[in-house]
Amino acid sequence: MWRSLWTLVRRDISLIVMRRQDVLTVVAFFVIVTTLFPLAVGPEPEILRALAPGGVWVAAALASLISLDRLFADDWRDGTLEQIVLGRQPLPLVALGKITAHWLSLGLPLVVISPLLGYSLGLRGFELAVLAWSLALGTPVLSLLGATGAALMLGVRAGGALMALLVLPLYVPVLVIGSGAVNEAMHQAGPYAHLSLLGAMLAIALPLAPLAVAGALRISLD
Amino acid sequence: MSSRRIPWLTFAAPRNFHLLVQVLVPWLAGVAVLLAIAGLYTGFFVAPPDYQQGNSYRIMFIHVPAAWMGMFLYLLMAMYAVIHLVWRIRLADVMARSLAPTGALMTFMALWTGALWGAPTWGTYWVWDARLTSTLILLFLYLGYMALRATVDDRESGGRAASLLALVGAINVPIIYFSVEWWHTLHQGMSVTLTSAPTMAPSMFAALLLMTGACWLYCAAITLRRAQVQVLEDEADAQWVRDLLQPPTAESARTAEDPAGTIREEGHS
Amino acid sequence: MWDGIGDFLAMGGHWPYVWGSYGLFALLLAAELLLQRHRHRRTRTVLNRRFRRTGSTRTHQGTGT
Numbered sequence: 001m002w003r004s005l006w007t008l009v010r011r012d013i014s015l016i017v018m019r020r021q022d023v024l025t026v027v028a029f030f031v032i033v034t035t036l037f038p039l040a041v042g043p044e045p046e047i048l049r050a051l052a053p054g055g056v057w058v059a060a061a062l063a064s065l066i067s068l069d070r071l072f073a074d075d076w077r078d079g080t081l082e083q084i085v086l087g088r089q090p091l092p093l094v095a096l097g098k099i100t101a102h103w104l105s106l107g108l109p110l111v112v113i114s115p116l117l118g119y120s121l122g123l124r125g126f127e128l129a130v131l132a133w134s135l136a137l138g139t140p141v142l143s144l145l146g147a148t149g150a151a152l153m154l155g156v157r158a159g160g161a162l163m164a165l166l167v168l169p170l171y172v173p174v175l176v177i178g179s180g181a182v183n184e185a186m187h188q189a190g191p192y193a194h195l196s197l198l199g200a201m202l203a204i205a206l207p208l209a210p211l212a213v214a215g216a217l218r219i220s221l222d
Numbered sequence: 223m224s225s226r227r228i229p230w231l232t233f234a235a236p237r238n239f240h241l242l243v244q245v246l247v248p249w250l251a252g253v254a255v256l257l258a259i260a261g262l263y264t265g266f267f268v269a270p271p272d273y274q275q276g277n278s279y280r281i282m283f284i285h286v287p288a289a290w291m292g293m294f295l296y297l298l299m300a301m302y303a304v305i306h307l308v309w310r311i312r313l314a315d316v317m318a319r320s321l322a323p324t325g326a327l328m329t330f331m332a333l334w335t336g337a338l339w340g341a342p343t344w345g346t347y348w349v350w351d352a353r354l355t356s357t358l359i360l361l362f363l364y365l366g367y368m369a370l371r372a373t374v375d376d377r378e379s380g381g382r383a384a385s386l387l388a389l390v391g392a393i394n395v396p397i398i399y400f401s402v403e404w405w406h407t408l409h410q411g412m413s414v415t416l417t418s419a420p421t422m423a424p425s426m427f428a429a430l431l432l433m434t435g436a437c438w439l440y441c442a443a444i445t446l447r448r449a450q451v452q453v454l455e456d457e458a459d460a461q462w463v464r465d466l467l468q469p470p471t472a473e474s475a476r477t478a479e480d481p482a483g484t485i486r487e488e489g490h491s
Numbered sequence: 492m493w494d495g496i497g498d499f500l501a502m503g504g505h506w507p508y509v510w511g512s513y514g515l516f517a518l519l520l521a522a523e524l525l526l527q528r529h530r531h532r533r534t535r536t537v538l539n540r541r542f543r544r545t546g547s548t549r550t551h552q553g554t555g556t
Contacts, residue, residue, distance in 0.1 A: 156373050156374060169362040169363050169391070208393070270492070276503040278502070444523060451530055467542060468542050
């Protein structure tokens, strides 16, 4: 069972890597949105520093959101998804595999590049580490939550804007706790309570979200 | 599944539901009006002005019920969504769907009255207070549910998709409330906190209870009525709708089955 | 406790807030009720017209739960 899951993950990753374009687009989106903050607010270092955790986190949430609309859409269009649903593998597991592949190829790059963006907004040293850690724990939760929305939106006209409306409210807790961790680090307080809360959210979402995604896929493919 | 063994399931049959609502709504609406009159009288003519907030606190008598109903209706909606997903009872979906607009309205009114209460109390219409913020997010959840419903063309799968969304949202509601509370305590120094309701005289409390009762009954009445119309539209092809709207003449009545028999038959299917 | 109707309407200077809250609440509830009534009437009219057109042929029974 794990073997077939791994095969699925590898297939999905290689599919995404073949279309490098997607990875680059999402990373570029992340960078550009973060760049808009100094342009809109002004170059004042103090203000930018105060904005940094929230800015990077909002950009990451939006990047995660736009990366999601192709999570199931391609497989759905060419009929692969229907095959998978009818196949022998338990659907939640398949969903988990697809989300894992999606996060490894599209979420992880955001985590890797985030210290650079944090630095440009005035975060330093330990704060950057906390930023990357919070994103590493938080963006999988975003992917898991967003996948439910993506599965529900299969075959819906004008999905993009609606998906933001469905998914972004669910992102709120992750956003609050994630940027909160960096804020704590900036004020010489331990970010560990926040980071463990993020970990707890991941632990809750990891088994539950695939079930919801599987349900949503069944509904959409009916 | 016999309707005699599980009595309330009888009302899941569209026709019986229609009858039930027909009987229930006038009572609910009537009592709601009475409670509202009593509540408004108590709130405006019996309850004394607050020693700090003067008369502006009287907004509380609609603000608090609206906020409660917004929250309560969302959870109720999620409950119907679960019933719909698990047992595939169509009427549960109709109920969930009918609750959404009223729930969104109540949530919006909680925000609106909260803003207008905030203006004289904190000197600003909006602060990022924990309760206001989570109420705003609750409104977004309602809007998402309704938008999804409106977009998906197919009634059946659209209904199930929306039910799943309501369920996921309801699981998230406590987490959202908790995280917003947490967020707010972190930034305590930056904003004003909504002081809890003014020290309440018994008459204030009575007015609040009466208005909450009125609000609850109003929501029940309008939601049931909305569901009833929806059932009529869904069941347009059924004989009972035809009989209801155009009562059969004496001649055709003879050929029709007795209503009791039909009810039992529907309960079995 | 109120000094005449003017005092009541003034709400101790807080009238815009108090009546703004109650006013919009009443307005929205009235709008919801009217919309609902309108929809109820329309549904009945449409169905009635249809039944009259198709005559009294019997259709299938209700769909149950």
